[in-house]
Amino acid sequence: MTDATVPPMTRIQQKNRDLILQSALEAFSANGFRGATIDQIARLAGLSKPNVLYYFASKDDIHKTLLTTLLDMWLAPMQQIDAEGDPLTEVLGYVQAKMQMSRDFPRESRLFAYEILQGAPHLTQILGGGLREIVERAVAVLEGWMDQGKLARTDPRHLIFSIWAMTQHYADFEIQVRAVLGPGRDPIQEGGAFLDALYRKLLTP
Structure with missing residues (x-):
C-alpha cells in the first residue's frame, strides 16, 4: 500500500498516537533515549506494548518522530517573520515568541538540546537540509533589511544563533535561572524585557 492510498487515521487513532508521543516525551526527558523503554512509554500512555508498536515501529521511530515534530515547532516562529x-x-x-516557547515547552527544549549534545544521531539529515534552508530564508530577509538601512549591520546567522541561545537558556537551565533569581521572580517576563532592550539596542540603525 502506497502513502497515497493509506487511509487517514480515525479520531481515536490520532488521539492514541498523540498520547504515545506525549508519554515518550516524559520518558525520554526523565531517562534519556537509552534509559527509556517501550514498556515505560506504554505504561505512561495507558496502552499495551503491542498497541504502541502498532503506531510506531520501534523506540527509535518514536524518538525521531518526536524530535522532528519538536523541530518543526521550534522553527515555526522563524518562518512567520514577515x-x-x-x-x-x-x-x-x-525573540518574544521563542521566550514564550521556553515558558510553555521546557521539557521539549531540553530533549532537543540533549539530542544535539549527543551529536544529533536522529536529526543529522534534517539539520543538514530543512533547517539550513529555513535559516537561509530568514537570513535573506535580515540581510535585505540591513542593506536597506532598516536594521543595524550585524552577522544575521550569528544573530539567529544568539537568539536561540539566549531564549532557550531559560528552558534548558530553568533550575539554575530560578535558583539565581530567587523566589517570587518571573524569569520569562524579566528575561523577555531584558532581551527586548538588548536586541533593540543592537539592531536599531
Missing part, C-alpha cells in the same frame, strides 16, 4: 513587516518589530516578535 519580510513586508517592520524589521525591528518582526525580529523582537521572534
Whole structure:
C-alpha cells in the first residue's frame, strides 16, 4: 500500500498516537533515549506494548518522530517573520515568541538540546537540509533589511544563533535561572524585557 492510498487515521487513532508521543516525551526527558523503554512509554500512555508498536515501529521511530515534530515547532516562529513587516518589530516578535516557547515547552527544549549534545544521531539529515534552508530564508530577509538601512549591520546567522541561545537558556537551565533569581521572580517576563532592550539596542540603525 502506497502513502497515497493509506487511509487517514480515525479520531481515536490520532488521539492514541498523540498520547504515545506525549508519554515518550516524559520518558525520554526523565531517562534519556537509552534509559527509556517501550514498556515505560506504554505504561505512561495507558496502552499495551503491542498497541504502541502498532503506531510506531520501534523506540527509535518514536524518538525521531518526536524530535522532528519538536523541530518543526521550534522553527515555526522563524518562518512567520514577515519580510513586508517592520524589521525591528518582526525580529523582537521572534525573540518574544521563542521566550514564550521556553515558558510553555521546557521539557521539549531540553530533549532537543540533549539530542544535539549527543551529536544529533536522529536529526543529522534534517539539520543538514530543512533547517539550513529555513535559516537561509530568514537570513535573506535580515540581510535585505540591513542593506536597506532598516536594521543595524550585524552577522544575521550569528544573530539567529544568539537568539536561540539566549531564549532557550531559560528552558534548558530553568533550575539554575530560578535558583539565581530567587523566589517570587518571573524569569520569562524579566528575561523577555531584558532581551527586548538588548536586541533593540543592537539592531536599531
